[in-house]
Amino acid sequence: METDILAVEDIVGGYGKQTVLNGTSFRVARGAITTVIGPNGAGKSTVFKAVFGLLRVQRGRVVFDGREVTNLDPRRLLELGISYVPQGRNVFPELTVLHNLELGATAAGRDANVAGRIESLMERFPMLRRKAGAQASTLSGGEQKLLEIARGLLLEPKLMLIDEPSIGLSPLLVKETFGILQDLRAKGVSILMVEQNAKRALEISDFGVVLELGRTRIEAAAGAILADPRVGQLFLGGHIAGS
Amino acid sequence: MLLWQTSQTINFAQGEFVMLPAFFVLAAMKFGGLSFPMAMLAGFAVSLLVLGLLFKRLVVEPVIRHGVLPLVISTIALAILMKEGVKEFYAADAQPFPAAWATTNLQVAGMVVSVQNLVIIAVAALAVAALQYFLAGTRTGRSMQATAQNPALARVLGIPVGRMVLYTFLINAGLVALASFLVSPIYLAKFTNGETLGLVAFVAAIVGGFNQVRGAIAGGLLLGVVDNFVAAYLSAQYRAAIPLFLLIAVILLRPQGLLGRVEERTV
Numbered sequence: 001m002e003t004d005i006l007a008v009e010d011i012v013g014g015y016g017k018q019t020v021l022n023g024t025s026f027r028v029a030r031g032a033i034t035t036v037i038g039p040n041g042a043g044k045s046t047v048f049k050a051v052f053g054l055l056r057v058q059r060g061r062v063v064f065d066g067r068e069v070t071n072l073d074p075r076r077l078l079e080l081g082i083s084y085v086p087q088g089r090n091v092f093p094e095l096t097v098l099h100n101l102e103l104g105a106t107a108a109g110r111d112a113n114v115a116g117r118i119e120s121l122m123e124r125f126p127m128l129r130r131k132a133g134a135q136a137s138t139l140s141g142g143e144q145k146l147l148e149i150a151r152g153l154l155l156e157p158k159l160m161l162i163d164e165p166s167i168g169l170s171p172l173l174v175k176e177t178f179g180i181l182q183d184l185r186a187k188g189v190s191i192l193m194v195e196q197n198a199k200r201a202l203e204i205s206d207f208g209v210v211l212e213l214g215r216t217r218i219e220a221a222a223g224a225i226l227a228d229p230r231v232g233q234l235f236l237g238g239h240i241a242g243s
Numbered sequence: 244m245l246l247w248q249t250s251q252t253i254n255f256a257q258g259e260f261v262m263l264p265a266f267f268v269l270a271a272m273k274f275g276g277l278s279f280p281m282a283m284l285a286g287f288a289v290s291l292l293v294l295g296l297l298f299k300r301l302v303v304e305p306v307i308r309h310g311v312l313p314l315v316i317s318t319i320a321l322a323i324l325m326k327e328g329v330k331e332f333y334a335a336d337a338q339p340f341p342a343a344w345a346t347t348n349l350q351v352a353g354m355v356v357s358v359q360n361l362v363i364i365a366v367a368a369l370a371v372a373a374l375q376y377f378l379a380g381t382r383t384g385r386s387m388q389a390t391a392q393n394p395a396l397a398r399v400l401g402i403p404v405g406r407m408v409l410y411t412f413l414i415n416a417g418l419v420a421l422a423s424f425l426v427s428p429i430y431l432a433k434f435t436n437g438e439t440l441g442l443v444a445f446v447a448a449i450v451g452g453f454n455q456v457r458g459a460i461a462g463g464l465l466l467g468v469v470d471n472f473v474a475a476y477l478s479a480q481y482r483a484a485i486p487l488f489l490l491i492a493v494i495l496l497r498p499q500g501l502l503g504r505v506e507e508r509t510v
Contacts, residue, residue, distance in 0.1 A: 052399070054398070054399070074398055074399055074401055075401040075403070078400075078401045079401075084399055086395075086396070086399060090393070090396045090399075091393075091396075092388065092389045092392045092393055092396070093392060093393075094388065094392055095385060095388060095389065095392070099385050102382070102385070103385065103386065103389050103397075103400055103402065104400055106386065106400050106401045106402050107400070107401030151400070
């Protein structure tokens with residue numbers, strides 16, 4: 001078994017003629033948390049869209065679990081074991097919490113025990129059971145994020161892509177959300193996340209990737225990136241070296 | 244309205260969509276020599292094909308890429324095309340359309356009630372109930388709602404978005420065909436039928452709330468009641484102005500509609 005669950009190899013992609021990713025490369029270790037950081041416009045979210053088949057990769061390749069998956073359809077990637085929690089609010093506001101969860105299992109095989117998996121997720125996150133019949137629009141920001149993560153887990157993915165999990169959440173909820181990610185890692189799920197809150201994210205991560213203008217600048221252990229003075233400079237003397 | 248939700252399609256030809264299926268049936272009888280029940284089936288099938296599939300493939304999909312406004316204009320053009328097409332190639336005068344049920348009147352508690360109206364109400368109520376059940380009670384229905392509420396997210400979860408949108412167009416086509424078969428025996432089949440129907444339906448939807456099926460039904464009822472009261476107690480001459488008057492009042496006072504919810508727009 002290879003040690004890396006995902007390899008992004010020299011990919012180029014963007015919107016129209018404008019490329020955002022200009023030869024981005026990095027690896028995601030199996031069973032670990034890897035965080036992608038970088039200044040605005042570095043291509044952090046774009047790289048997720050490219051990996052998940054939402055944005056065409058024009059050059060380079062994406063390898064997941066030993067097989068090439070470049071430009072595969074999201075549906076196929078879900079079936080192979082990648083799930084993606086996009087940035088912002090991603091619930092169907094007028095459906096109930098339970099139905100929102102259920103839709104996360106759309107790509108599940110016929111023999112998958114969806115009801116059983118929902119049951120065990122509700123066991124783990126009691127809020128989901130308590131609010132199962134409520135419209136998703138009535139949930140707080142933190143509850144919605146929890147619902148999104150739980151929904152992403154329904155297919156029992158090998159790799160989870162999470163874009164900005166902490167955005168819009170209170171410090172307490174950020175802590176809780178990061179705690180859930182650590183639990184997932186302990187259960188063997190590999191996690192790749194993008195975070196604005198670089199310092200906090202790197203503190204719970206095993207590895208870090210620093211992107212700038214669509215290229216990989218640094219790829220190293222999370223601790224090494226936290227200690228790297230160049231990273232502080234990249235953020236204009238900001239978050240990492242500071243606080 | 245369903246179309247608006249799933250595909251951001253505002254169809255200004257919706258009234259003509261109700262006018263046309265009756266002519267499919269009449270044409271099937273006149274030129275195809277089919278019996279009335281067979282012609283209804285054929286008309287229904289042709290409606291699904293033309294007003295569902297072809298409308299989506301040939302009009303909505305190529306045009307929506309350029310924005311909602313070009314699509315709106317295209318549906319207005321389509322309305323004119325359908326109207327004039329029927330006038331040129333079938334008939335300019337009102338055509339009798341057979342009713343699939345008894346047309347007698349009943350005496351109920353001293354009032355005269357036409358069986359026909361009862362049938363219309365019953366079938367319409369049944370259709371709405373079936374639609375609501377399908378949308379809320381089945382997985383496919385909920386996937387359609389999900390596609391309507393957040394298509395980008397639906398795609399991320401592996402919901403076959405394209406197929407859900409197609410279902411929406413087919414359901415819409417099926418419903419307009421049904422409506423056509425229900426109202427044509429009363430109003431007769433005429434190429435101009437779409438004008439009033441489209442206006443009334445559109446106003447009903449806005450008055451009730453554009454994003455709620457319940458709202459549109461309530462809006463339709465309100466419109467009907469107000470319309471008849473004005474005709475009875477004020478003057479029938481003002482009748483045609485009623486929908487427009489209601490429309491202006493609602494837009495001024497309650498722009499989201501009576502039962503509608505305010506749509507959040509994210510930037």
